[in-house]
Amino acid sequence: MYExxxxxxxxxVAFVAFVLWISYHFARRTKTAKGYFAAGGNIHWSxxxxxxxxxYLSAASFLGICGMIATVGYDxxxxxxxxxxxxxxxxxxxxxxxxxxxxxxxxxxxxAKFNSKGIQxxxxxxxxxxxxxxxxxxxxxxxxxxxxxLGLSHWIGVTMVGTIVIIIVATAGMASTTYVQFLKGxxxxxxxxxxVIVTLYNGLTTQPKSSRDQVFxxxxxxxVTLDADGRPQPQDPAYTLLTTASPAKGMVFAKLTxxxxxxxxxxxxxxxxxDILAGTYWVTTLAQPVTDKxxxxxxxxxxxxxxxxxxxxxxxxxxxxxxxxxxxxxxPNVSIAEFLEVIKESTITRFLSKTVADGPDKVTVYYQHxxxxxxxxxxxxxxxxxxxxxxxxxxxxxxxxxMMALFFGxxxxxxxxxxxxxxxxxxxxxxxxxxxxxxxxxFYVLTLFMGLGAxxxxxxxxxxxxxxxxxxxxxFGITLFAIISAIAFAxxxxxxxxxxxxxxxxxxxxxxxxxxxxxxxDHRKVLAGKIAxxxxxxxxxxxxxxxxxxxxxxxxxxxxAVAASANLPAIIMILFWKGTTKYGVMSSILVGIVSSVGLIxxxxxMFERYGLARSSAPIAIDNPGIISIPLSFLVLVxxxxxxxxxxxxSDQESSSPPARVRRAVSKV
Amino acid sequence: xxxxxxxDWSKDKASSFKTxxxxxxxxxxxxxxxxxxxxxxxxxxxxxxxIGGSNLAILYGFGLIIFALMLAFVYNAICTAAEEELNxxxxxxxxQEEVA
Numbered sequence: 001m002y003e004x005x006x007x008x009x010x011x012x013v014a015f016v017a018f019v020l021w022i023s024y025h026f027a028r029r030t031k032t033a034k035g036y037f038a039a040g041g042n043i044h045w046s047x048x049x050x051x052x053x054x055x056y057l058s059a060a061s062f063l064g065i066c067g068m069i070a071t072v073g074y075d076x077x078x079x080x081x082x083x084x085x086x087x088x089x090x091x092x093x094x095x096x097x098x099x100x101x102x103x104x105x106x107x108x109x110x111x112a113k114f115n116s117k118g119i120q121x122x123x124x125x126x127x128x129x130x131x132x133x134x135x136x137x138x139x140x141x142x143x144x145x146x147x148x149x150l151g152l153s154h155w156i157g158v159t160m161v162g163t164i165v166i167i168i169v170a171t172a173g174m175a176s177t178t179y180v181q182f183l184k185g186x187x188x189x190x191x192x193x194x195x196v197i198v199t200l201y202n203g204l205t206t207q208p209k210s211s212r213d214q215v216f217x218x219x220x221x222x223x224v225t226l227d228a229d230g231r232p233q234p235q236d237p238a239y240t241l242l243t244t245a246s247p248a249k250g251m252v253f254a255k256l257t258x259x260x261x262x263x264x265x266x267x268x269x270x271x272x273x274x275d276i277l278a279g280t281y282w283v284t285t286l287a288q289p290v291t292d293k294x295x296x297x298x299x300x301x302x303x304x305x306x307x308x309x310x311x312x313x314x315x316x317x318x319x320x321x322x323x324x325x326x327x328x329x330x331x332p333n334v335s336i337a338e339f340l341e342v343i344k345e346s347t348i349t350r351f352l353s354k355t356v357a358d359g360p361d362k363v364t365v366y367y368q369h370x371x372x373x374x375x376x377x378x379x380x381x382x383x384x385x386x387x388x389x390x391x392x393x394x395x396x397x398x399x400x401x402x403m404m405a406l407f408f409g410x411x412x413x414x415x416x417x418x419x420x421x422x423x424x425x426x427x428x429x430x431x432x433x434x435x436x437x438x439x440x441x442x443f444y445v446l447t448l449f450m451g452l453g454a455x456x457x458x459x460x461x462x463x464x465x466x467x468x469x470x471x472x473x474x475x476f477g478i479t480l481f482a483i484i485s486a487i488a489f490a491x492x493x494x495x496x497x498x499x500x501x502x503x504x505x506x507x508x509x510x511x512x513x514x515x516x517x518x519x520x521x522d523h524r525k526v527l528a529g530k531i532a533x534x535x536x537x538x539x540x541x542x543x544x545x546x547x548x549x550x551x552x553x554x555x556x557x558x559x560x561a562v563a564a565s566a567n568l569p570a571i572i573m574i575l576f577w578k579g580t581t582k583y584g585v586m587s588s589i590l591v592g593i594v595s596s597v598g599l600i601x602x603x604x605x606m607f608e609r610y611g612l613a614r615s616s617a618p619i620a621i622d623n624p625g626i627i628s629i630p631l632s633f634l635v636l637v638x639x640x641x642x643x644x645x646x647x648x649x650s651d652q653e654s655s656s657p658p659a660r661v662r663r664a665v666s667k668v
Numbered sequence: 669x670x671x672x673x674x675x676d677w678s679k680d681k682a683s684s685f686k687t688x689x690x691x692x693x694x695x696x697x698x699x700x701x702x703x704x705x706x707x708x709x710x711x712x713x714x715x716x717x718x719i720g721g722s723n724l725a726i727l728y729g730f731g732l733i734i735f736a737l738m739l740a741f742v743y744n745a746i747c748t749a750a751e752e753e754l755n756x757x758x759x760x761x762x763x764q765e766e767v768a
Contacts, residue, residue: 341721
């Protein structure tokens with residue numbers, strides 16, 4: 001378990017208090033629907049740009065990407081590149097037209113030309129589905145963060161975030177949300193810069209400190225001889241071989257005993273090619289729980305110690321440090337270029353894991369793997385793209401599909417799109433997007449250094465790499481950790497607030513006011529929005545508890561794929577193809593949702609999560625984007641062509657959209 | 669209830685020009701991004717090629733981020749110039765409104 005820090009708790013409480021004060025301050029000014037859903041439409045573009053960054057840099061970016069880089073190197077950085085590249089679509093294609101066409105929601109923009117109940121319903125459903133997919137990982141991330149920060153259980157963390165976010169959104173809607181995101185976006189970037197500066201200043205060493213009081217201890221090795229059955233027998237008589245396990249072809253784990261203490265070892269070779277057993281870390285999941293020293297039942301042990309009494313397993317270091325052609329023990333004060341060059345030339349010890357059965361128990365063994373810096377700084381550790389290493393065509397398609405979803409998903413996320421309504425003009429929408437690109441681009445460059453810094457500084461929690469960046473900060477001192485943890489928590493608050501505003505707009509504005517024609521007054525629409533925010537917030541809390549333990553980045557990948565499939569084809573075709581009909585838009589949104597969600601649920605990755613064999617999945621591809629995005633475009637074109645005449649006649653009969661909207665559409 | 673824009677602004681005569689420029693810049697970036705994805709997918713070894721103290725993977729990745737920012741600034745400069753030329757004083761009023 002992580003130790004809590006009163007300093008960290010203090011910073012956290014101060015931050016939350018400030019956020020609630022912001023909400024109280026803006027609540028008095030938020031009386032109209034325009035004020036609630038679009039912050040009055042008068043936010044300055046520079047503030048909105050940083051708020052964009054606050055909206056976008058969610059738990060998946062700060063925690064997920066840094067954690068992924070810390071474990072798989074460059075492949076994690078590919079997410080950073082894809083997430084940033086998506087803003088190009090937002091800037092060049094979506095920003096100004098969205099501002100010109102819409103009022104409060106994504107649906108406003110796609111429906112501006114048609115005024116169709118069908119599009120309003122499809123758009124609202126799409127907003128709710130994408131927002132929900134995006135909300136789940138944020139809430140799960142909140143629970144994960146609060147545990148080490150405040151020593152509270154996961155569900156309390158989720159409830160706490162849910163409650164604070166409901167207060168933020170229900171009091172002042174988009175106004176308070178904007179300033180919370182502005183604050184969080186700015187702080188995140190400033191303190192990420194601080195972490196990178198300290199990382200570079202400390203330099204690189206083969207003997208890192210994972211905290212001020214925890215100095216790196218290399219894992220031991222034992223000389224062995226292989227017996228007639230190929231089993232490793234330790235040469236040291238103090239150790240006795242109990243059993244061996246082979247989780248994969250050519251891989252052997254050995255369970256030894258030293259006195260009464262069992263331990264797991266990995267059979268490998270030393271630099272001279274001799275067989276050795278290398279020490280490992282291991283997590284045991286017991287079939288029958290044991291009682292810890294406080295009398296609590298526990299079924300998870302870290303290296304034989306109940307999880308409630310054990311420190312987290314943190315590891316990862318430089319195995320051979322090469323600087324200017326020489327093997328050295330440390331290199332102080334490196335520049336950005338030197339940092340990357342030294343890592344490229346060195347060898348890094350990463351930890352891989354395999355699970356084996358030990359009687360009725362399951363043991364996950366984390367064993368050392370010496371990886372060259374060159375491998376770490378090139379693609380291929382996570383994404384199997386190299387045919388020479390056995391990558392199949394499907395592996396390559398999965399990779400292309402992911403990069404496609406990241407590129408096209410950003411400009412279709414409802415909580416991002418609604419931020420275009422908070423600025424006064426289309427030009428301000430464009431400028432705020434540019435500020436966002438600058439801020440987000442800078443942050444994503446920093447993720448590479450934070451991730452690699454965590455990888456080589458002995459701080460990666462082997463059981464949950466999401467905490468890599470905060471734990472890197474902790475290795476530099478508790479103050480930086482306290483601030484970074486509070487910011488990480490704010491990261492979740494900011495993004496969840498934006499998502500709840502988007503979902504609240506979909507319910508109150510799209511569904512109640514427009515689809516169901518409830519003719520709400522301005523005041524009642526704000527009230528409906530607040531009630532919707534409370535309901536959506538409560539649902540998010542329940543989902544956050546139910547999905548505990550599910551991979552955060554994985555769920556965010558879903559949201560991007562669903563958004564890119566459901567929303568982007570409609571936005572782009574409305575802007576650039578005059579033949580688009582309301583039936584085409586409706587079909588495209590619905591087919592985009594159904595195909596992307598359906599493909600995800602039937603994928604091999606999901607079948608593995610259901611506990612079924614990957615080979616039994618009917619769909620071999622894991623990321624749906626490469627199928628569902630083109631399919632959504634295709635459906636829009638085919639349906640639009642098929643309904644062109646009908647649409648023309650119904651358009652003539654229907655009431656005309658507002659003059660400004662007609663003018664805006666005709667311009668693009 | 670009307671669902672047009674939440675705020676009012678003057679007619680933007682530069683709109684269609686900005687849209688054209690935006691599409692061309694998007695296509696340019698999309699080609700370079702696609703090149704990155706294609707090289708990573710079909711010839712990942714090339715990404716490990718040394719370039720100075722770094723390698724192609726790092727430089728191409730950073731390059732995509734920096735290029736996005738450069739394009740964004742160029743796009744904004746072109747759009748702002750077009751707005752000033754085509755919208756004239758109306759745009760100045762808009763800027764004043766924004767600052768206010």
